[in-house]
Amino acid sequence: GCPFGFGGGLEDAEGGIKGTGRRLQQAGCNINTLAQQAVTAPFVPANPLQGQVDKYVKEVAWNVFQTGFPGFVPGLFKNGRLNSANVPLGGLLRLSFHDAGPFNRATGRGGANGSLRFELGVKPNTNQNIIIAAGLCDRWRTMINNALAADPKVPRGVQISYADVYQLIGAAVVVAAGGPSKAEVYDPLPVGRRDALVADNVAQMPGGGISWNNLACLFLTNGYSLEELVALSGAHELGFRQDRTTPMTANPNSFTNEYFSAVINGARNLFNSDRVLWGNHARSNAAVQTFANNRAAFFTAFAKAYNKMGRMGATWQSYGAKLKA
Numbered sequence: 495g496c497p498f499g500f501g502g503g504l505e506d507a508e509g510g511i512k513g514t515g516r517r518l519q520q521a522g523c524n525i526n527t528l529a530q531q532a533v534t535a536p537f538v539p540a541n542p543l544q545g546q547v548d549k550y551v552k553e554v555a556w557n558v559f560q561t562g563f564p565g566f567v568p569g570l571f572k573n574g575r576l577n578s579a580n581v582p583l584g585g586l587l588r589l590s591f592h593d594a595g596p597f598n599r600a601t602g603r604g605g606a607n608g609s610l611r612f613e614l615g616v617k618p619n620t621n622q623n624i625i626i627a628a629g630l631c632d633r634w635r636t637m638i639n640n641a642l643a644a645d646p647k648v649p650r651g652v653q654i655s656y657a658d659v660y661q662l663i664g665a666a667v668v669v670a671a672g673g674p675s676k677a678e679v680y681d682p683l684p685v686g687r688r689d690a691l692v693a694d695n696v697a698q699m700p701g702g703g704i705s706w707n708n709l710a711c712l713f714l715t716n717g718y719s720l721e722e723l724v725a726l727s728g729a730h731e732l733g734f735r736q737d738r739t740t741p742m743t744a745n746p747n748s749f750t751n752e753y754f755s756a757v758i759n760g761a762r763n764l765f766n767s768d769r770v771l772w773g774n775h776a777r778s779n780a781a782v783q784t785f786a787n788n789r790a791a792f793f794t795a796f797a798k799a800y801n802k803m804g805r806m807g808a809t810w811q812s813y814g815a816k817l818k819a
């Protein structure tokens with residue numbers, strides 16, 4: 495079983511699985527010590543070298559995400575406008591976290607490895623938006639691979655992985671929704687993740703009702719700082735709650751820093767995991783306050799933390815050093 499005993503997705507006040515009576519074990523970490531270490535000796539996941547082909551693959555993917563392919567898959571934009579009616583922006587960004595999130599630093603298992611495709615329908619991936627998002631990713635991946643196969647500049651056999659599509663799409667979504675720029679969040683993301691062939695242990699994914707102690711310990715023990723936890727939680731700027739109609743923030747299709755004012759005000763639509771970012775630790779308080787006051791600071795911190803998340807637990811190949819002449 496999972497050493498942390500975290501439940502997934504449901505809002506049990508204990509952060510455990512609702513109705514099962516299962517008690518949450520304490521993650522048991524020293525938050526102050528780990529929070530300090532995360533700043534003085536940050537955990538830096540592997541960042542592979544990117545050849546010409548890798549960068550090119552990412553641009554091909556970018557173009558496919560923008561426009562989709564009429565009759566087969568929608569794009570993030572339609573007639574030059576954000577296509578939030580046909581693509582669940584929140585579900586897509588959440589999917590990026592749900593592929594990378596099961597990374598467990600202690601066991602070295604799980605992470606940004608494409609395994610989400612085997613985890614659908616299992617808590618916390620029972621939510622319709624994430625299932626729709628995964629279906630879109632399948633189709634975008636097919637279109638990207640068709641484009642790569644037809645491109646004379648691309649070496650034969652180059653195929654983008656599910657794991658890459660799952661991480662690239664979250665970045666493309668926040669850019670489309672008016673968040674950090676492409677140069678800030680999408681372009682630095684490496685590609686070449688290998689796809690796992692089995693599911694990760696998703697039982698350790700945090701539920702919305704998780705306590706401050708368990709949330710902080712989960713992220714700190716997996717190599718994130720409290721500042722990174724706060725920045726990543728800013729993803730809850732976008733999207734909807736489980737009912738798919740209650741917006742997380744006032745503008746669920748627009749990526750801004752409004753989320754942090756909502757956290758400070760204890761807004762009702764947010765989860766316990768959001769509200770506990772305020773009022774429990776000097777470092778998380780400071781990050782919430784900074785991001786509430788300064789949108790650019792949030793965007794920069796989000797872009798960096800998101801790039802780190804996308805390298806957690808990934809193993810790498812290279813698509814190639816050189817394009818064909």
Ligand code: HEM
Pocket residue numbers: 503504582583584585587588590591621623624700701702703704726727729730732733734735736742765767
């Ligand atoms: C910090 C711990 C986190 C917890 C406890 C958490 C929990 C949740 C829960 C309970 C939901 C509601 C959906 C449902 O219940 O089915 C949700 C939605 C969402 N989460 Fe998180 N989450 C966390 C971190 C993240 C991160 C790191 C990201 C992305 C970088 C993210 C992105 C989203 C998005 C965009 C939605 C809206 C989904 C939609 O519109 O359908 N979350 N999260």
